[in-house]
Amino acid sequence: MGKALESIADLIKKVDVVIEVLDARLPSSSSNHQLQALRRTKPWVKVLNKPDLADPAVTAAWLKQFKSETGVSAVAISAKKQLEVKKLIKLCKELSPRNGRLGFPTRVMVVGIPNVGKSTLINTMAGRSLAKVGDKPAITTVNQRIELDGIVLSDTPGVLWPEMDDQEGAYRLAASGAIGANALDYHTVGLFAAEYLMRRYPELLKSRYKVAELSESPSALIEEIGRSLGCLIAGGEIDLNRASEAFLRELRAGKIGRISFEEPSLSQEVDS
Ligand code: G4P
Incomplete structure (x- = not known):
């Protein structure tokens, strides 16, 4: 296991819910498949971000595919939109094994490859602008906990490189x-x-x-x-x-229209 993945694996052990941010236009290529091995029984939310740029029918097909995976929840929301992000916070709380236990906030971490919108999501969740996270894989050691209503979130996401073998x-x-x-x-x-x-x-x-x-x-x-x-x-x-x-x-910039670069496996029908 690489160093970045190792440090993310350690942090995953200490949280209740993992938010994996993906680009809705290319949910497979923008994910790091090694990360999937760390999933085990941890509640896992795949956020298909930038849905405003993706083909809505293809995004719906991806959501259907992800939701069929055990232990995975999937939502297509924009990290820039506060109301949509609020729904994500609610979902994390519902998924947490600590849900409803007084004095035990849901510990959440955000992971993903560079440029998928992790910093934007953390800023919207926090309701304020925090420093832009660098694109270096792994996690900075000095990170701060952001305490929200019933959620504890690290201000530094786990960053992994995309896999470029394909x-x-x-x-x-x-x-x-x-x-x-x-x-x-x-x-x-x-x-x-x-x-x-x-x-x-x-x-x-x-x-x-x-x-x-x-x-x-x-x-x-x-x-x-x-x-x-x-x-x-x-x-x-x-x-x-x-x-x-x-x-x-x-x-x-989405000027040509809403475009998805990849579709789920052909066995999944694209609802149009
Ligand atoms: P990262 O931490 O994962 O590296 O990504 P970051 O939040 O920096 O976001 C990367 C780019 O994606 C930013 O644009 C950001 O504004 C954009 N972005 C995030 N969420 C959405 C979304 O839901 N829809 C769209 N269309 N774009 C989104 P940028 O041009 O690099 O920076 P900026 O000029 O917007 O600050």
Whole structure:
């Protein structure tokens, strides 16, 4: 077991409920599967965060799949929305074995890979702005307990790296913005995202870029986008890297529409 996982395993032993934050657009690639081995009998809540950016039908299918796992609760809520986060706090209390025992607040910890919204969630839970947590795996030793109504929460989440052994998963993480721009170059990721969107969400692309028909290939689409956004270099050529960067920025901000990058196993029907 790696050091980060080891320290998280130790902390998990000391809490009543674990909140695992996932990105609703890619709940599998944004999870660390080694973490699942630590679940055992501990109540576990999977929060599908950023649901405002994900395809609602696909999110519903993910929730159905997760809820069928033993010991797992799953909710799709935005970490930015106080009312939704309040429901999560209530759920944690209900799941705690200490529920209702006077003087025994529910001990909760938040875990997840970088950029899924852990700090946002902790801030909303705390009702105030705490320092942004670094992206280093593991846990800072100096952390503070936040005492809320019936809940004790550490202000520092458990951070684990995503697993990058699957190349498709790495591309999805990069397309969503979960891993930094330096990990893979913009054009490669842009081409991956363009190919996926042309196949899975062609109507959203047509509507965003106001075209009746899509370009014949992902590279032609990126060129079109680059041309329309004025991403040019000397001689009138398209700057493909800048065009891809602009396309990815739009995609990540939800400007193209609500997009999910992966669906649960094909045996699960997507309710639309
Ligand atoms: P982390 O601690 O897990 O690393 O993630 P963090 O909370 O820093 O959130 C990463 C980014 O995700 C932030 O955007 C944050 O605002 C955004 N985010 C969190 N929850 C939601 C949500 O429900 N919906 C959407 N659309 N975005 C969400 P950022 O651009 O990196 O920072 P900022 O400019 O918003 O501060």
